[in-house]
Amino acid sequence: MIRRHVPFAAVAVLALVAAPLLLEPFRLSLLAKYLCYAIVALGIGLAWGQGGMLALGQGVFFGLGGYSVAMYLKLSEGGGLPDFMVWSGVEELPALWVPFANPVFALSMAVLGPVALALLLGTLVFRQRVRGAYFAILTQALAAAMVILLVGQQGLTGGTNGMTNFFELFGADLADDGTQRALYLVVAVTLGVLYLATRHLVRSRYGRLLVAVRDGEDRVRFLGYDPATVKTVTFAASAAMAGLAGALFVPVVGIISPALLGVVPSLELVVAVAVGGRHALAGAVLGAVVMGYAKTAFSEQFADGWLYLQGALFILVMTLAPKGIMGILGRLRHARTP
Numbered sequence: 001m002i003r004r005h006v007p008f009a010a011v012a013v014l015a016l017v018a019a020p021l022l023l024e025p026f027r028l029s030l031l032a033k034y035l036c037y038a039i040v041a042l043g044i045g046l047a048w049g050q051g052g053m054l055a056l057g058q059g060v061f062f063g064l065g066g067y068s069v070a071m072y073l074k075l076s077e078g079g080g081l082p083d084f085m086v087w088s089g090v091e092e093l094p095a096l097w098v099p100f101a102n103p104v105f106a107l108s109m110a111v112l113g114p115v116a117l118a119l120l121l122g123t124l125v126f127r128q129r130v131r132g133a134y135f136a137i138l139t140q141a142l143a144a145a146m147v148i149l150l151v152g153q154q155g156l157t158g159g160t161n162g163m164t165n166f167f168e169l170f171g172a173d174l175a176d177d178g179t180q181r182a183l184y185l186v187v188a189v190t191l192g193v194l195y196l197a198t199r200h201l202v203r204s205r206y207g208r209l210l211v212a213v214r215d216g217e218d219r220v221r222f223l224g225y226d227p228a229t230v231k232t233v234t235f236a237a238s239a240a241m242a243g244l245a246g247a248l249f250v251p252v253v254g255i256i257s258p259a260l261l262g263v264v265p266s267l268e269l270v271v272a273v274a275v276g277g278r279h280a281l282a283g284a285v286l287g288a289v290v291m292g293y294a295k296t297a298f299s300e301q302f303a304d305g306w307l308y309l310q311g312a313l314f315i316l317v318m319t320l321a322p323k324g325i326m327g328i329l330g331r332l333r334h335a336r337t338p
Contacts, residue, residue: 035187044269063261166251190244274287279326
């Protein structure tokens with residue numbers, strides 16, 4: 001039992017102690033961004049790896065969480081209307097924005113908004129027994145529609161540019177290195193807590209039922225369970241993680257825009273989970289961090305061709321190890337076992 005928790009404890013020490021001490025503020029902020037994506041990947045690992053639901057639109061839930069916090073940050077600055085509304089010719093704060101001046105409401109909506117949308121979508125879709133590629137295409141279409149909606153509402157959402165220029169969070173200067181270090185620790189702790197909670201869920205009776213639905217939905221229905229309810233609840237849980245990740249992402253990175261939550265970003269997160277190993281929760285987290293780091297490293301060293309290198313990394317891992325990085329590590333562990 002103790003040996004089972006050793007890897008998690010080692011990673012926790014590296015993340016909470018070594019990283020803040022060894023990394024410069026810019027690199028620590030980048031790591032915090034990767035961990036935000038890892039929270040989304042953890043939800044994808046739960047929905048896709050454990051439940052068989054290939055969701056290609058998690059960027060929608062990520063965006064809902066991000067925009068909720070961004071609206072609060074804009075209103076907390078004071079001084080009247082947010083800057084982009086002034087540039088767009090808006091003369092009065094839209095009614096939709098008014099409740100987001102309250103931080104409790106904004107943070108609640110960052111999670112409850114994605115959950116409500118996921119419950120609605122799951123109830124409508126899973127009751128009709130839509131699954132597989134059809135469900136994936138539906139979620140992808142939702143992401144595309146979300147981007148079109150945000151871009152078209154220039155005075156309400158900032159349009160293509162989104163929202164940026166955030167200065168304070170609860171009175172703390174977001175440009176200060178100490179604030180960014182504190183935000184990193186919040187993101188790291190949040191990821192750790194969510195990972196432990198998700199792992200406990202997967203190992204519970206509900207988790208076994210979820211895997212049974214993935215492997216034989218019709219058999220589970222024959223045994224008297226409702227697969228639609230199981231899948232809807234799991235989908236909502238993954239949406240909550242994505243919304244929370246978006247809420248943390250905004251103060252860490254300082255921007256939220258349609259470009260961060262469309263079809264391509266959603267696909268990149270799924271690819272990251274596949275690279276790490278979708279059947280292992282740790283693989284989903286690892287894949288998100290590895291792909292995030294690879295994207296940064298390739299773009300810094302090979303500005304003209306980093307996308308090709310990122311694609312080559314995905315092809316290489318999937319060709320040599322269909323089960324991802326965790327599959328490689330598993331084979332090495334078994335090879336060392338006498």
